[in-house]
Amino acid sequence: MVRHMPNQQKHLDRVFRALVDPTRRAVLSRLTAGPVAVSELARAFDMALPSFAQHLDVLEQCGLVRSRKAGRVRTYRLMPHPLRPAKRWMAQ
Amino acid sequence: MVRHMPNQQKHLDRVFRALVDPTRRAVLSRLTAGPVAVSELARAFDMALPSFAQHLDVLEQCGLVRSRKAGRVRTYRLMPHPLRPAKRWMAQ
Numbered sequence: 212m213v214r215h216m217p218n219q220q221k222h223l224d225r226v227f228r229a230l231v232d233p234t235r236r237a238v239l240s241r242l243t244a245g246p247v248a249v250s251e252l253a254r255a256f257d258m259a260l261p262s263f264a265q266h267l268d269v270l271e272q273c274g275l276v277r278s279r280k281a282g283r284v285r286t287y288r289l290m291p292h293p294l295r296p297a298k299r300w301m302a303q
Numbered sequence: 304m305v306r307h308m309p310n311q312q313k314h315l316d317r318v319f320r321a322l323v324d325p326t327r328r329a330v331l332s333r334l335t336a337g338p339v340a341v342s343e344l345a346r347a348f349d350m351a352l353p354s355f356a357q358h359l360d361v362l363e364q365c366g367l368v369r370s371r372k373a374g375r376v377r378t379y380r381l382m383p384h385p386l387r388p389a390k391r392w393m394a395q
Contacts, residue, residue: 220325227322233312236392243395294393300328301390303335 219296225273226297234258235266239275242289249278249285311388317365318389326350327358331367334381341370341377 229235234256241247241255253263267287270276274293278285321327326348333339333347345355359379362368366385370377 220328223328224323224325227319230319230392231316231323233316236312236315240395298393300322301386301393303332 222293222296223300226275226293229269229273229275230297232266232269234263235270238266238270238287239289242276242287246286246288249287252287314385314388315392318367318385321361321365321367322389324358324361326355327362330358330362330379331381334368334379338378338380341379344379 230239237256238252241252249267252267253260256263267276267278271278271287274290276287277290278287280286329348330344333344341359344359345352348355359368359370363370363379366382368379369382370379372378
């Protein structure tokens with residue numbers, strides 16, 4: 212019987228699900244160069260803002276990005292740590 | 304404007320979607336050791352055979368496994384090639 216480690220598996224489920232969408236992958240790629248204000252980030256994508264915001268929420272919920280508000284500007288930064296188990300899985 | 308290369312992006316969509324499911328990941332892990340007959344493969348998973356067969360179909364449709372029938376025995380083997388663009392993407 213194949214035994215799963217439930218938490219580790221759930222983490223991989225969420226990370227791979229986040230990576231299924233090309234917009235979310237493009238956001239992560241964009242953030243590899245450093246933190247970006249949400250308005251600037253959104254300008255790079257030809258998409259209604261509510262849809263774009265949903266993608267950012269998915270990424271933030273699984274810990275791949277973190278946002279911070281300073282005054283009226285919300286900035287997103289990449290959090291690469293949650294990708295590590297997925298990279299390890301791919302490398303096996 | 305972020306430009307996608309549509310075919311490359313669609314390939315990544317399909318591979319990451321295949322990897323979202325823990326059963327499919329476990330099948331791929333099992334096949335890293337070499338080809339396995341479907342009956343032996345199914346025994347390792349506590350799952351109704353039709354559901355298990357659907358997972359195998361998803362993996363075969365995106366090229367991550369290939370099956371071959373010899374007499375009454377269908378055998379699955381891992382095809383690692385489609386994982387490469389996903390690994391490259393993760394490594395960026």
